[in-house]
Amino acid sequence: MTQITDEKPPVEKPPVRFQRSNYIVSDLDRALPVYTDVLGLDLVFVKDSAEDSYSYEVFQIDRSAKMRFAVLGTPTQPNCMALTELKGIDLADVPLPSRSAIVLECTDFDGVMRRAKAAGLTVFEEGNLVTKDGRKGRELGFLDHDGNLIVIYLILEHPE
Amino acid sequence: MQGLFNIRNLWRLAPYAFFCALMVGGAQAVAQDEVRFQRSNHLISDLDTALSVYRDVLGLKLVAVRALPKGGYAYELFQLPAEADLRFAVLSSDSQSNILALTEVKNTSFFEAGGQSALSRVGIVLEVQDFDGVIARAKTAGLTMFAENAFTTSDGGAGRQQGLLDFDHNLIVIYQIIK
Numbered sequence: 147m148t149q150i151t152d153e154k155p156p157v158e159k160p161p162v163r164f165q166r167s168n169y170i171v172s173d174l175d176r177a178l179p180v181y182t183d184v185l186g187l188d189l190v191f192v193k194d195s196a197e198d199s200y201s202y203e204v205f206q207i208d209r210s211a212k213m214r215f216a217v218l219g220t221p222t223q224p225n226c227m228a229l230t231e232l233k234g235i236d237l238a239d240v241p242l243p244s245r246s247a248i249v250l251e252c253t254d255f256d257g258v259m260r261r262a263k264a265a266g267l268t269v270f271e272e273g274n275l276v277t278k279d280g281r282k283g284r285e286l287g288f289l290d291h292d293g294n295l296i297v298i299y300l301i302l303e304h305p306e
Numbered sequence: 307m308q309g310l311f312n313i314r315n316l317w318r319l320a321p322y323a324f325f326c327a328l329m330v331g332g333a334q335a336v337a338q339d340e341v342r343f344q345r346s347n348h349l350i351s352d353l354d355t356a357l358s359v360y361r362d363v364l365g366l367k368l369v370a371v372r373a374l375p376k377g378g379y380a381y382e383l384f385q386l387p388a389e390a391d392l393r394f395a396v397l398s399s400d401s402q403s404n405i406l407a408l409t410e411v412k413n414t415s416f417f418e419a420g421g422q423s424a425l426s427r428v429g430i431v432l433e434v435q436d437f438d439g440v441i442a443r444a445k446t447a448g449l450t451m452f453a454e455n456a457f458t459t460s461d462g463g464a465g466r467q468q469g470l471l472d473f474d475h476n477l478i479v480i481y482q483i484i485k
Contacts, residue, residue, distance in 0.1 A: 159433070159435055160399050160400035160401050160435075161365045161399075161400065161434065161435050161436060162364055162365040162366055162399050162400075162432055162433070162434050162435075163399050163401060163402065163432065163433040163434075164346075164399055164402050164405040164406060164430065164431075164432055165430075165431040165432060165433050165481075166430070166431050167343075167346040167428065167429075167430050167431075168428065168429045168430070168431065169427065169428055170426070170427045170428070185341055186340045186341040187341055200455040200457065200467060200469070200479075203452050203453065203455070203469065204426070204429065204452050204469030204477055204479055205426045205429065205477065206426060220339045220340075220341055220342055220343060221339050222339055222342070223339075223342065223343050226343040227343060228431075240427050242384075242385040243349070243384045243385045243386050243387075243411075244349070244383070244384045244385060245348065245349045245384075245427075245428070245474075245476070246346065246347060246348050246349065246427075246428040246476070247346070247347040247383065247384070248343065248345075248346055248347070249343075249344040249345050249346075249347060249407075250341055250342065250343055250344055251341070251342040251344050252340065252341050252342075253338055253339075253340050253341075254340055258341075270382050270383060271382065273379035273382070285379060287379070287382070287383035292427075294427070294428070295383060295384065297347075297383060299344075
């Protein structure tokens, strides 16, 4: 598992820092448009993973699988998301109920929803978002082509 | 997922305070990114047990815990049965507000039915400074540990990394840059 450093020393680092979330996908070329074209994340790089990649061990991936690794980010959050492609093994869709989700704030909510539907993704009904402090907005969940859950939201109203 | 988002008011306070300070000072607001990664969210079977990992082992800060309303959006998104009871916890690091959430699912046979295959399909990666301390605490907690691994970074650095599974088999990879 290649690590990508985001921050420049010698700024004192916090004891723990969230680096990224990582989804397993069966076809990177199919998955990437969801995260780039639909969601608007920036593709940082794609690389073939080494045969001794640590991901084989921690994800419990059969060593016969070929692996590619893509890193994505936003302008202010470099490398916050990764996709690991597995080829050469049978990778069934993520079973439901979903066990995890990534949550993204999207200013172009309607655009993302439109593009997700156009891409043929499983799109859930839109939800009304009402926060504890009275903010109101919209939220929408959809699944990528492998069944990984993505939730987007947009805040529309802030309390006085 | 109406309830899941209620917590976000907490982390919103800090940016607002900062934003207000900018306004008072006459500065222009910074344009918001079109997309922003808010958090990763894991489903877990017992929140107290899970917090012993994410808070006590890893050192993340617990921001808030609340019950989620029946029939909320989380039920649809995660395709959870209506009888399930949900609690939602949000955690932060010192520099990242509300970056991780844990959703406890009770009163359902989901976890007992083996809702997780052997192959992990999602992982989170955390940079830690007290690598050995985290590993020691993880072992004490009885977590499944993978072997430690050395790695090099894209810019020539080097470090160590180690994977572990929480009590619901969610994958966590910690790493530390050595040089």
